[in-house]
Amino acid sequence: MAHEARAAHGVRAAAVAVAANAALAATKAVAGVLGNSFALVADAVESAADIASSLIVMSGLRVAAREPDEAYPFGYGKAESLAGALVALMLFGAAAVIAVEAVREIRTPHHAPAPFTLAVLLGVVLVKEVLFRRQLAVGEATGSTAVRADAWHQRSDAITSAAAFVGIAVALVGGPGWEQADDWAALAAAGVIAWTGWRSLRPAIGDLMDRAPDPAVLRRVRAAAEGVPGVRATEKLNVRKSGLGYHVDLHVQADPAMSLHDAHELSGAVKGAVRRAVPEVTGCLIHMEPHDGAAGRGGDAATPPAPSG
Numbered sequence: 001m002a003h004e005a006r007a008a009h010g011v012r013a014a015a016v017a018v019a020a021n022a023a024l025a026a027t028k029a030v031a032g033v034l035g036n037s038f039a040l041v042a043d044a045v046e047s048a049a050d051i052a053s054s055l056i057v058m059s060g061l062r063v064a065a066r067e068p069d070e071a072y073p074f075g076y077g078k079a080e081s082l083a084g085a086l087v088a089l090m091l092f093g094a095a096a097v098i099a100v101e102a103v104r105e106i107r108t109p110h111h112a113p114a115p116f117t118l119a120v121l122l123g124v125v126l127v128k129e130v131l132f133r134r135q136l137a138v139g140e141a142t143g144s145t146a147v148r149a150d151a152w153h154q155r156s157d158a159i160t161s162a163a164a165f166v167g168i169a170v171a172l173v174g175g176p177g178w179e180q181a182d183d184w185a186a187l188a189a190a191g192v193i194a195w196t197g198w199r200s201l202r203p204a205i206g207d208l209m210d211r212a213p214d215p216a217v218l219r220r221v222r223a224a225a226e227g228v229p230g231v232r233a234t235e236k237l238n239v240r241k242s243g244l245g246y247h248v249d250l251h252v253q254a255d256p257a258m259s260l261h262d263a264h265e266l267s268g269a270v271k272g273a274v275r276r277a278v279p280e281v282t283g284c285l286i287h288m289e290p291h292d293g294a295a296g297r298g299g300d301a302a303t304p305p306a307p308s309g
Contacts, residue, residue, distance in 0.1 A: 006142035006244045007065035013138040013147060014054040014061070017131055017154065021050040024124055024157075035114035040121065042098040042186040043164050046157045046193070049094040053087040053153050057146045060084070064243035075282065077243025084146035084204035087153055091197030098160075099190035105183040112179045113168045121165040128158035143244050143280055145207050149200035156196040163189035210240040217278060221248055224277035230254055230266045232291035245282030248274060256290035263288045 025047035032040030060083025068075040132154040139148035167185025171178045212218070218239055225234050235251035252270055254263060267286040275281050 006144070007061045009138055010061045010142050010144045010147045010244075011058050013135050014058040014150060017054040017135060017150065018051055018058075020127060020131055021047045021054065021157075024127060025051065027120065028124060028161075031117055031120040035117035035120075037113035037117045037164065037168055037182050040113070040117050040164055040168075040182075042101060042189070043121070043124065043157065043160045045097060046094055046160050049090050050150075050153050050157055053090050053150050056083050056086050056090075057144075057150045060086075060146050061144065061244075074247070075242060077241075077245060077282070078208060080144060080146050080243040081204050081207035081241075084144075084149040085201060085208065087146060087149040088197045088201035088204055091153060091156060091193055091200065095190045095194035095197065098186055098193065102183050102187035102190060106180045106187070109179070112171045112175075113182055115172060117168055118165060118172075121161050121168070124161040125158050125165065128154050128161060132158060143241075145204050145241075149204060152196050152200050156193045159192045159196075160186070160189040163192070207241045213239055213241055213246060217246065217280075220278050221250065221274050221281070224273040225250055225252060225270050228266070228269050228273050230258075230262075231270065235289060242282070245280050246278065247283040247285075248278075248281055249285045249287075250274075251287040251289050253289045253291040 025044050028040050028044035028047060031037070032042075032044055060079045063079035064075075064077050066072075066076045132151050135147055135151035135154055138144070139146075139151050163185040164182055167182035170181040170185075174181065218237060221239060222234055222237055225231060231252055231254060233253040235253060236249075237251075238249040239246050250270070252267065254266055258266070267288055270286050271284045274284050
């Protein structure tokens, strides 16, 4: 899947999530107020946050898909990782708001929630789980950190709704004295949401700090380069993720007697082989080195490349 196509696929998934969450947020807010359930109102807040997070993901993907220019010669890919980090931070914010309000409701006497709120929550859990699975599949297919973070945002909303369902059921079954059960459920859900935020934030920070990708990606790049006729060995390999693609920096050893023209042609062949083997590669810099007869790989993926000799 081409870089632009992956970005468009992610934008479409986020747009679907925006529409679904707008409908769910309105439904849960009305049902929560009429049904006297703060857990359901808190769930509506979470859905509203989901709308904002999906809009951020859409914007991040659109910016990341821009072509490099003079101002940003390495492209705009980091916008996608930044969007993922913002979505994760929004989860922390939602968790804090829900926790504060849940504590306030626990300390305030009130009536038990209405039974119809259970049916609303059951429908919400099913819809949110479908959204989560769909977005996670898109995130995996496109390699988007932001889309995956948004998917986990959907899962956190499903968890909040499930917790609210349990809390309301306990309040209804327990009768007088158990009215705060759904508020305790909202407080527990806030902790789960905070954990989900941390789970989403870690990969986004890793991408922003140019953490090395999965070792399988490195193996595919190296194998593709070493399979090109004329390549004697490969040395230092550095790969970093930028948006939905990777930037590769690789040292290749070849015959020391090779002309500059032939070395240039060989580097082009290596670039082509790498991009065919790993279509997600959007930038590939090949350093040509004279083969010194050593056993092969002279550096690892975490070692900064030395200046070409």
